[in-house]
Amino acid sequence: MSVFFRRAVRAGVVAGSLSLAFGLAGLAAGQSATPEPAAQASGGGRVIAQGPGYSIEATSPGAANRAASVGGTEVTDAPLETLHEPIVCQGQRVLNIDNRDIRFEGNAITAEDGCELHITNSRISAGGIAIRARNASVHIENSEIVGRKASIDAAGGAQIYAEASTFKGAARRLGQAAIHDLGNNAWD
Numbered sequence: 001m002s003v004f005f006r007r008a009v010r011a012g013v014v015a016g017s018l019s020l021a022f023g024l025a026g027l028a029a030g031q032s033a034t035p036e037p038a039a040q041a042s043g044g045g046r047v048i049a050q051g052p053g054y055s056i057e058a059t060s061p062g063a064a065n066r067a068a069s070v071g072g073t074e075v076t077d078a079p080l081e082t083l084h085e086p087i088v089c090q091g092q093r094v095l096n097i098d099n100r101d102i103r104f105e106g107n108a109i110t111a112e113d114g115c116e117l118h119i120t121n122s123r124i125s126a127g128g129i130a131i132r133a134r135n136a137s138v139h140i141e142n143s144e145i146v147g148r149k150a151s152i153d154a155a156g157g158a159q160i161y162a163e164a165s166t167f168k169g170a171a172r173r174l175g176q177a178a179i180h181d182l183g184n185n186a187w188d
Helices: 003-015 018-028 063-071
Strands: 046-051 054-058 080-083 087-090 094-098 101-104 109-112 116-120 123-126 129-134 137-141 144-147 150-155 159-163 166-168 171-173 178-181
Touching: 087 094, 109 116, 116 129, 123 129, 129 137, 129 144, 150 166, 150 178, 171 178
Parallel strands: 080 101, 087 109, 094 116, 101 123, 109 129, 116 137, 123 144, 129 150, 137 159, 144 166, 150 171, 159 178
Antiparallel strands: 046 054, 144 150
């Protein structure tokens, strides 16, 4: 260990600051003494740290809301599909709908009798009821659910878990059914 490095570590301990020790140790290794100024990120935030393969940016709390209000919520870039019959999941099955943009003339998706349905990064639009659940578990994340009659119709022991999604149309529940709002949802 060089004499300069030992002095840098000792100076850091005496000053009570590890950052000073590491800063002086960095000088011993030949790094620049002046920190680089914080750069402006392309998304409008200030770059806090960056390195090979990563960049950490600071943005204002309302930046995400402004982006969503300007261009709308982008949940999927999937091509639009139009279906004439509903998707039905019955029994002890798991059905995953990911990155889909589907329009239905009538009711869209029915989950019943123990089905576990996962809808992620999708847009579901129905002329009737978008999600109908009877004694099933439905997980909705980062999606847009639109139903002309209702966005959700839950009954029996249905459990609906929603996070970071937009719902347009009534959200109804009957009996022991429950709708769990896990945050960042918009209910219109």
